[in-house]
Amino acid sequence: MDKKKLAAEHAVASIEEGMVLGLGTGSTVYWMIQKLGELVKEGLNIKGVPTSQETEALALKLGIPLLQLADVHEIDLTIDGADEVSANLELIKGGGGALFREKMIASISRRLLIVVDDSKVVTTLGKFPLPVEVVPFGWELTSRKLSRFGCKPVLRTTAKGPFITDNGNYILDCHFDTIHNPEELNEHLNLTIGVVENGLFVNMANTIIVGSNEGVYTKKKSM
Numbered sequence: 001m002d003k004k005k006l007a008a009e010h011a012v013a014s015i016e017e018g019m020v021l022g023l024g025t026g027s028t029v030y031w032m033i034q035k036l037g038e039l040v041k042e043g044l045n046i047k048g049v050p051t052s053q054e055t056e057a058l059a060l061k062l063g064i065p066l067l068q069l070a071d072v073h074e075i076d077l078t079i080d081g082a083d084e085v086s087a088n089l090e091l092i093k094g095g096g097g098a099l100f101r102e103k104m105i106a107s108i109s110r111r112l113l114i115v116v117d118d119s120k121v122v123t124t125l126g127k128f129p130l131p132v133e134v135v136p137f138g139w140e141l142t143s144r145k146l147s148r149f150g151c152k153p154v155l156r157t158t159a160k161g162p163f164i165t166d167n168g169n170y171i172l173d174c175h176f177d178t179i180h181n182p183e184e185l186n187e188h189l190n191l192t193i194g195v196v197e198n199g200l201f202v203n204m205a206n207t208i209i210v211g212s213n214e215g216v217y218t219k220k221k222s223m
């Protein structure tokens, strides 16, 4: 079985009747949302809060009832994917450009459950270029400022021009190779004028479900 699908479908067991659920973005969590759609059709009563326009469209297609973020104060559980997961359960997210909404929704979630295949599990973060969402105005200047943190920022593009996030911003993919102190870097990046948010999720994930050829295994944050 597909390792992403395996991890994502395993996560469905954590969903309980009546929950407000944060619905992540990407090709892994896609399988969780598909399964959730089936459970909703069978009568499960949950309400979802999507982390992207893509996930919102998928959830609506599957008949999953959604809440507006404006009406939500707390989310019981968010299930999302990640691009890298460290030994301390720090994450790099934003490979699909959804990091800002994902982080906002994670910040009001009582639990953040991450689903990945085993290729995403690393000892130290940084091989995957860190996505940083920046406002388009003066992005070249912001890029120069970010390079002072020891990375090479590259503007994410599509065939039509710069990649545009759901919030109308650009993404700079910052090539670090190794991120030694994710907590400090997270703070420094977000203090840089022009930066909206970055893809480092530190002290946010509680549980990681990993799909591998040998089956599924779980990593939990030690208290």
Ligand SMILES: O=C[C@H](O)[C@H](O)[C@H](O)COP(=O)(O)O
Binding pocket: 024, 025, 026, 027, 028, 029, 080, 081, 082, 083, 093, 094, 095, 096, 097, 098, 099, 102
């Ligand atoms: O912006 C996208 C999100 O952070 C995704 O959750 C992340 O990129 C993982 O995506 P996938 O499951 O497609 O590898």
